[in-house]
Amino acid sequence: MFVPPYIVIRLAALLLSITVFWTMREGSTAKRGIISKGVSLLTTFFVVFIGAKLVTTFPMVLEYPVAVLSYPSGTLEFYIGVGAMVIHAFRLAVTKDEFHEMAVLLSGAFFFYYIISIITMDDRPLAEIVVWFLIYIGTFLWKKYWSAVLEAGMLAAGLLSLDGAVLDWMGIPVDAGFYVIAAAGIFIIDRRVYRWRRM
Secondary structure, three states, rough: OOOOOOHHHHHHHHHHHHHHHHHHOOOHOOOOOOHHHHHHHHHHHHHHHHHHHHHHHHHHHHHHHHHHOOOOOHHHHHHHHHHHHHHHHHOOOOOOHHHHHHHHHHHHHHHHHHHOOOOOOOOHHHHHHOOOOOOOOHHHHHHHHHHHHHHHHHHHHHHHHOOOOOEOOOEEEEOOHHHHHHHHHHHHHHHHHHHHHHO
């Protein structure tokens, strides 16, 4: 069975991000917990994303199953998968510190994805790699300001997307407005939800 190269790149980027995270962070029990919850959230995203893709492209799935599932498209399905992942994060009672560590893991995976795609596929995602590098380094080094770094990164990506091609998410196309909504969501999670929980 043919395995599309971008799926391999995504998996390699995630494994590389986990390896760096495991090497740089202390406390094996805490790291296992973060990675366990992170894998649970990603599994939720991929199951819902693929399930939504099967439903929305049902006639084509019967004729071209591998092409439909592997092709890096599906903006609507991506949004559905992200929504399911956010709901699952609240059901898991992910803490603010855990959100920070997962932001490090995911931003690292995004950064490494674009690095590997440049090396192996001769892609030129220059705007994406700069944005995700800054987010990755910022969230990794400045724990106190990680949410502000992530919000600024999302807003910067949204602004860059207004004046040219919209920056994608690991090859999956999104709308420019998604970045603004993501920044607003991070702001709400950081400034409101956890404040209510502490009261």
